[in-house]
Amino acid sequence: MSDPVPPHFPPLMTGLDAQGGDPFVLACQKAELGVEAGLIAYDxxxxxxxxxxxxxxxVPLAQAMTMLPLCAVGLQNALGALAPPEVAVHLEWNGQIRINGAACGHLTVCASHSDPATQPDWLVIGLDLPLWPSGEGGETPDSTALYAEGCADVAAPALLEAWARHCLHWIHRWDEGELRTLHTEWRGLAHGVGEETTEHGLTGTYLGVDEDFGLLLRTAEGATQVVPLTELLEDI
Structure with missing residues (x-):
């Protein structure tokens, strides 16, 4: 049997097979060692x-964190191009992905430091998307997997390639100053706006996001609180 063909990525991006390891950890390790931006570790x-x-x-980390919702939009666009038209993909502020209303994977973020006012040396966006359910159907009604939602014809390598292309497209637009366009695209995909939610110890009505995609919450007392995206940074 011949070896599987590795994913093909657009110019400025290169692939690295994690060979069963954790691509998020591997990418952070490579970033620490000074690898060039555009590396995609994958499994x-x-x-x-x-x-x-x-x-x-x-840009300073507070603005660089926009890469998290940007890459989430890239995933939705990729699925929009490959999945059947009736499949609905929505995005939670904290990186969770919803397919047809149920939780289905997430995006995570790590950076070289956590100071919002300082430019990071590197930033890594991770994607974890279940293809098949891990348990019996009905055990977790609020969770699903891609192939359980009518997307069995969406090959994982093709989806990975499409995610890379759409992320690169949005990075270019963001770099050209089209932050407002990104906000408009993301707002149309946002899950839970207008509902009560709790994030990082704060509970209130989810009003939307500020310019840097910080979560805006209106508390029971009527005050508006902001949860910055930097609260979502993970440690490796």
Missing amino acids: LGSSSLRAALVLAPE
């Missing part, structure tokens, strides 16, 4: 698609 397992993209936005 195309039988039951999940895992990948991580190394970036180096030349």
Whole structure:
């Protein structure tokens, strides 16, 4: 049997097979060692698609964190191009993905430091998308997997390639100053706006996001609180 053909990525991006390891951890390690932005570490397992993209936005971390919702929009656009038209993809502020209303994977983020006012040396966006359910149907009614939602014809390598292309497209538009366009695209996909939610110890009505995609919450007392995206940074 011939070896599987590796994913083909657009110019400025290169792939690295994690060979069963955690692509998010691998990408962060490579970033620490000084790898160039555009590296995509990936693991195309039988039951999940895992990948991580190394970036180096030349702005302070507070603005660089926009890469998290940007890459989420890139995933929705990729699924929009490959999945049947009746499949609905929505995005939670904290990186969770919803397909046909149920939770289905998430995006994560790590950076070289956590100071919002300082430009990071690197930033890594991770993607973890289940392809097949991990348990019996009905055990977790609020959770699903891609192939359980009518997307069995969406091949994982093709989806990974499409995610890379759409992320690169949005990074270019963001770099050209089209932040408002990104906001408009993301707002049309946002899940839970107008509903009560709790994030990082704050509970209130989810009003939307500020310019840097910080979560806006109206508390029971009527005050508006902001939860910055930097609260979502993960430690490796």
